[in-house]
Amino acid sequence: MKMKSMFVIGAVAGLMLGVPSVWAGNLVIKGSTTVLPVAQKVSEAYMKEKPDVRISISGGGSGNGIKAVIDGTTDIGNASRFIKEKEVKLAVEKGAYPVPFAVAYDCIVPVVHPSNSLSDITLEQLKAIYEGKVTNWKDLGGADKEIAVFSRDTSSGTYEVWGEKVLLGARVFPKALLQASNGVVVQAVSKNPNAIGYIGLGYLDDSTKMLSVGGVKGSAETTLNGTFPISRALFMFTRGWPEGDTADFINYMLHPDKGQKLVGGAGYVPLY
Incomplete structure (x- = not known):
């Protein structure tokens, strides 16, 4: 499937984030209600491994998740679609550069x-x-x-x-x-x-x-395999290249034996 290679490249790029979790504290995740259940499952598992990090998750829709990233009111914005051109323009106007990470298929x-x-x-x-x-x-x-x-x-x-x-x-x-x-x-x-x-x-x-x-x-x-006609990728966006706990969480989400296992367990389709 043509889209699959693009999403896997994005996932591999995410795994290459080399930034350790150095700023322990709170992570805020907002946006898509489609991504919400898997984000909750992964967050629960992550907090068990990293008890010094607390994660706050809420829905509100993909548009609100991307807007929160642009406005700087969330660390991660969940979206069940890719960012729109008008959202990119708004982000640039505000000095924000949303970075997408494909985290699952649906x-x-x-x-x-x-x-x-x-x-x-x-x-x-x-x-x-x-x-x-x-x-x-x-x-x-x-x-x-x-x-x-x-x-x-x-x-x-x-x-x-x-x-x-x-x-x-x-x-x-x-x-x-x-x-x-x-x-x-x-x-x-x-x-x-x-x-x-x-x-x-x-x-x-x-x-x-x-x-x-x-x-x-x-x-x-x-x-x-691309035979179902209404398929898509699910994304997490960050405001610029992620650092600290945000980078650590994205890496955890994309790890084949950690976040991606939970993606499948939540009823979604893992990247690999």
């Missing part, structure tokens, strides 16, 4: 209520649903019920990637119900028999039903 999977009879959907059908052109499940071979459409909000990297890969740049139609996190989407879809939503693979559980896309199921294997 795919975005469409989910419905477990009672829904559908098991597969096409990209074209997903696009039609999220543009408001298909509004009833019967048009897709399901029940004669209006589709309740749930989407992430505009601060979300998941929203951005869905818009790029599914909507092909079109906007989500106004009646879609915008949600602030993957977890909230899961809750909403699990309670509504007529709902559809989309979430990162790491949030998938028995409370919702994943739909395959064009006959391909979202998984670690189909993400890595």
Whole structure:
């Protein structure tokens, strides 16, 4: 897969950070709710090894994570998308130079209520649903019920990637119900028999039903081999080249036997 080599290069570069943890203290991590669960798992393991370091983690979306890096209000900004050109320009204006580290792979999977009879959907059908052109499940071979459409909000990297890969740049139609996190989407879809939503693979559980896309199921294997059409890399950004505890944590995150093992255990796809 073309993107894979780029992400692995980024990971190798991260492993080459030669800065020891010399400033023990607090680390602040903000941003993507997609990256949040794996960041929490890795942080817990890291703090057990480094008890003199405390890590504060919060969500808020990829856009807010990158903004916090630019503004200097976080040590690490989590993002489920790459930085935008306008964000780079803003960073340069503020004298900040965000450095990206790919930390995992993920795919975005469409989910419905477990009672829904559908098991597969096409990209074209997903696009039609999220543009408001298909509004009833019967048009897709399901029940004669209006589709309740749930989407992430505009601060979300998941929203951005869905818009790029599914909507092909079109906007989500106004009646879609915008949600602030993957977890909230899961809750909403699990309670509504007529709902559809989309979430990162790491949030998938028995409370919702994943739909395959064009006959391909979202998984670690189909993400890595490029056959699942809605795949992406997950990032951690720092403000300039990381130093001290920040560099030490990034190294830990990218280590094959440490952070990357936890990535797989959290339901995401390790880099290697």
